[in-house]
Amino acid sequence: MSLPCNPIKGPDSQDADSDEEWPALGEAGVDDADAVCDAEVVVDPSDEKAIELFMNKNAPVRRTLADIIMEKITEKQTEVGTVMSEVSGHPMPQLDPRIIEVYKGVSKVLSKYRSGKLPKAFKIIPALSNWEQVLYLTEPESWTAAAMYQATRIFSSNLKERMAQRFYNLVLLPRVRDDIAEYKRLNFHLYSALKKALFKPGAWFKGILIPLCESGTCTLREAIIIGSILTKCSIPVLHSSAAMLKLAEMEYNGANSIFLRLLLDKKYALPFRVLDALVAHFLSFRSEKRVLPVLWHQSLLTLAQRYKADLGSEQKEALLELLKIQTHPQISAEIRRELQNSESRDVEVVLPVIVEMD
Incomplete structure (x- = not known):
C-alpha cells in the first residue's frame, strides 16, 4: 500500500516542528558535531584497556532492536490481555488488518527516507494508547539515520517524559550503540537525534545515559561520543x-x-x-x-x-x-x-x- 505524504505542520501546530528552541536538521550541531561525526573517533589504547578491566565480563549478548521492542510489546500484550480476559471473558482484540497494512507502508517509507515530508500516519503515533505496538510495525531497526532523527523530534516533543524515556531506551540508544560499534563513529543524523532528545533531559538521563552505564559494557568510544553531548547542551x-x-x-x-x-x-x-x-x-x-x-x-x-x-x-x-x-x-x-x-x-x-x- 502506498501512503501519501503530508506536509509537516508549521510553527503554530503542536507537533515536533513547533519546537522553536531546537535548530532544524540542517543547522543542528553543524559546527560542533563535525569533529565527532565526520571522522573515526580515535581512543587511547591504554585508556581503553584500563576501562575494559572494569567492564561486566558476564554481560548478556546484546539483542537486536527488534528483539528488545518485541519483548516489551509481548509483555504488555500478555499482561493487558490477561486482565481483559478476566474482566470481559474475551481476549484483547488484535490490531485491525488495515492499520497493519498502513504502518507496513510507513515502514517502507522510513527505510528509504532521506529528507522531506513524513507520512501523517507516523506523526500521530505518539497520540495512540498502544503506540509501542504500532511503532513496532514500522520496523525501527530498518529506519534510515535521517528517519531516526525525525522520529526523535516527534517523540521528544509529543510524548510524556516516561514514554519518551522508553522510546530513547528501546529505540534510540540501541541504534546509536550499533552505529558506533560498526563505524567507530556516530552518524551525523543520529548525533543530532541525541541532542534533540535532550528536549526532555530527565528522559534522556533515565533512558540513555544511566542505562548505558548500568549495562557495564559502555566502551570508551561510546562514552566520548555520547559525553560530548553533555558539553554542547545546556542541562x-x-x-x-x-x-x-x-x-x-x-x-x-x-x-x-x-x-x-x-x-x-x-x-x-x-x-x-x-x-x-x-x-x-x-x-x-x-x-x-x-x-x-x-x-x-x-x-x-x-x-x-x-x-x-x-x-x-x-x-x-x-x-x-x-x-x-x-x-x-x-x-x-x-x-x-x-x-x-x-x-x-x-x-x-x-x-x-x-x-x-x-
Whole structure:
C-alpha cells in the first residue's frame, strides 16, 4: 500500500516542528558535531584497556532492536490481555488488518527516507494508547539515520517524559550503540537525534545515559561520543544533579568517570548531598586492587578544582589519604595542591576587627 505524504505542520501546530528552541536538521550541531561525526573517533589504547578491566565480563549478548521492542510489546500484550480476559471473558482484540497494512507502508517509507515530508500516519503515533505496538510495525531497526532523527523530534516533543524515556531506551540508544560499534563513529543524523532528545533531559538521563552505564559494557568510544553531548547542551541543574548522584552510587565501570568529569566541568552549584555522594564514590576505591584508569584520576581532579571550597575538612583529609593509595605520577600532586590550598565549607573565616581610634 502506498501512503501519501503530508506536509509537516508549521510553527503554530503542536507537533515536533513547533519546537522553536531546537535548530532544524540542517543547522543542528553543524559546527560542533563535525569533529565527532565526520571522522573515526580515535581512543587511547591504554585508556581503553584500563576501562575494559572494569567492564561486566558476564554481560548478556546484546539483542537486536527488534528483539528488545518485541519483548516489551509481548509483555504488555500478555499482561493487558490477561486482565481483559478476566474482566470481559474475551481476549484483547488484535490490531485491525488495515492499520497493519498502513504502518507496513510507513515502514517502507522510513527505510528509504532521506529528507522531506513524513507520512501523517507516523506523526500521530505518539497520540495512540498502544503506540509501542504500532511503532513496532514500522520496523525501527530498518529506519534510515535521517528517519531516526525525525522520529526523535516527534517523540521528544509529543510524548510524556516516561514514554519518551522508553522510546530513547528501546529505540534510540540501541541504534546509536550499533552505529558506533560498526563505524567507530556516530552518524551525523543520529548525533543530532541525541541532542534533540535532550528536549526532555530527565528522559534522556533515565533512558540513555544511566542505562548505558548500568549495562557495564559502555566502551570508551561510546562514552566520548555520547559525553560530548553533555558539553554542547545546556542541562538544568536538578536533572544533572540527579544523574551525578546515580552515577556516583552505581557500580563503577570506567565510563562513569568520563560522564562525571563532564558534568562537574559544567560548574553547577551542586547540593551538598551530591558532593557528599561524589566524595564517597571516590573514597570507595581505597581498597581497589585493580589499576584505575587515568580517567578516574582526571574526574577526581575536576572535583577538587571545581568544588574544593564546598568540601568539608574531614572529606579533604580522607581524599588526601586516598591519594597515598591511588596515585598518578602527575595528577595526584595537582589534586593534593588543590585540596591543601583552599578553604573548607565547615571552617569559619574570621574577619579582622577594625578598631576606630578616637
